[in-house]
Amino acid sequence: MNFQNKVAVIGGGSWATANIKMLADNTASKDILWWMRNGEAVEHIRKFKHNPNYLSSVEIKVSAQNISTDLKAVIEQAEFILLNVPAAFLKDAFKDITADDLKGKYIVSAIKGIVPDENQIIGDFMHQHYQVPFNNFIVLSGPCHAEEVALEKLSYLTIASRDTALARQFASLVNTRYIKTVVSDDIYGTEWAAVLKNIYAIASGICHGVGYGDNFQAVLISNAIRELKDFVDAVHPIDRDIKESAYLGDLLVTAYSQFSRNRTFGNMIGKGYTVTSAQLEMNMVAEGYYAVNCLHQVNKQYNVSMPICEAVYAILYQKKPPVQQMKRLAEQLS
Ligand SMILES: NC(=O)C1=CN([C@@H]2O[C@H](COP(=O)(O)OP(=O)(O)OC[C@H]3O[C@@H](n4cnc5c(N)ncnc54)[C@H](OP(=O)(O)O)[C@@H]3O)[C@@H](O)[C@H]2O)C=CC1
Numbered sequence: 331m332n333f334q335n336k337v338a339v340i341g342g343g344s345w346a347t348a349n350i351k352m353l354a355d356n357t358a359s360k361d362i363l364w365w366m367r368n369g370e371a372v373e374h375i376r377k378f379k380h381n382p383n384y385l386s387s388v389e390i391k392v393s394a395q396n397i398s399t400d401l402k403a404v405i406e407q408a409e410f411i412l413l414n415v416p417a418a419f420l421k422d423a424f425k426d427i428t429a430d431d432l433k434g435k436y437i438v439s440a441i442k443g444i445v446p447d448e449n450q451i452i453g454d455f456m457h458q459h460y461q462v463p464f465n466n467f468i469v470l471s472g473p474c475h476a477e478e479v480a481l482e483k484l485s486y487l488t489i490a491s492r493d494t495a496l497a498r499q500f501a502s503l504v505n506t507r508y509i510k511t512v513v514s515d516d517i518y519g520t521e522w523a524a525v526l527k528n529i530y531a532i533a534s535g536i537c538h539g540v541g542y543g544d545n546f547q548a549v550l551i552s553n554a555i556r557e558l559k560d561f562v563d564a565v566h567p568i569d570r571d572i573k574e575s576a577y578l579g580d581l582l583v584t585a586y587s588q589f590s591r592n593r594t595f596g597n598m599i600g601k602g603y604t605v606t607s608a609q610l611e612m613n614m615v616a617e618g619y620y621a622v623n624c625l626h627q628v629n630k631q632y633n634v635s636m637p638i639c640e641a642v643y644a645i646l647y648q649k650k651p652p653v654q655q656m657k658r659l660a661e662q663l664s
């Protein structure tokens with residue numbers, strides 16, 4: 331297959347900015363395009379070569395005319411469409427985009443979330459609403475915080491697609507001195523694991539916020555990986571090693587890292603912040619907040635025992651006191 335290597339990054343947040351950096355630092359010949367909704371940020375980046383709102387220390391090496399607020403025009407010029415908009419806002423961002431606009435394009439999802447109301451992970455959503463064939467769909471995941479990419483800390487990404495030759499091609503556009511890539515064909519497991527680990531990171535933050543220590547957190551995360559495996563195996567039962575970095579690795583980094591939005595959000599909830607005040611304070615998106623509500627609906631179909639996710643759901647959506655819920659949860663862990 332002949333590739334043109336024209337990549338459009340869709341979204342203007344931290345992960346989009348980190349993805350722009352990886353693509354620019356990668357030495358393969360390519361065109362990089364960038365869409366974001368914020369016109370002022372576009373003007374600032376064109377002029378000063380830094381994103382004023384996210385990872386502002388990163389130098390942006392994308393030509394000024396390739397950065398735009400016109401999504402249709404950006405998509406039209408690209409071959410790979412790299413989605414970086416939080417799942418809760420994807421439908422709104424794509425409201426003027428049609429299946430025809432995406433025909434023949436490769437859709438790469440770097441989103442770790444579920445589309446609310448639809449209760450679909452991104453591959454299913456793009457397939458059902460935009461007729462994107464699964465063979466044209468790629469997942470970019472793995473334990474990797476945008477902040478560490480900005481610092482060029484060694485990181486590993488998993489690039490998953492049913493078409494592993496396509497996954498390898500996309501991997502060849504993002505690997506750098508500090509980014510190593512692993513190719514997989516498990517699109518369902520990779521997407522669902524990335525969604526669930528955000529919920530477990532919120533649980534981890536809540537536990538910290540209410541006063542549990544490292545000893546308890548280790549038990550929580552040991553139980554979380556079993557819960558994650560049970561759910562992913564129920565949704566898509568294939569032979570997968572849950573200890574691989576796209577599954578266990580991403581859970582660990584998100585549950586333990588100082589950079590995690592989800593853990594930070596959970597910590598604030600544990601300390602008594604309301605959901606709204608925690609969201610306002612962070613100015614970044616904790617996907618797990620939206621995901622746990624969707625998962626609660628989706629799991630009615632699979633009926634997997636998920637006490638950790640249910641505790642997070644009860645705290646965030648049924649306003650149950652974190653201390654009481656974590657005490658109840660602790661009695662169910664082993
Ligand atoms: N950050 C990370 O390290 C990683 C993030 N991801 C995933 O990447 C995706 C993007 O997250 P990330 O880059 O971290 O996001 P950030 O939290 O850094 O930024 C928030 C993004 O959401 C947008 N946004 C906020 N409110 C709205 C709204 N009401 N309507 C439309 N857009 C809105 C912001 O746009 P604006 O600035 O215009 O308000 C901004 O682009 C998520 O799915 C996340 O899980 C995956 C791996 C690592």
Ligand SMILES: O=C(CO)COP(=O)(O)O
Nearest residue numbers: 472473474475590591592
């Ligand atoms: O997915 C991530 C790291 O792999 C980022 O997690 P947070 O959204 O919790 O920061």
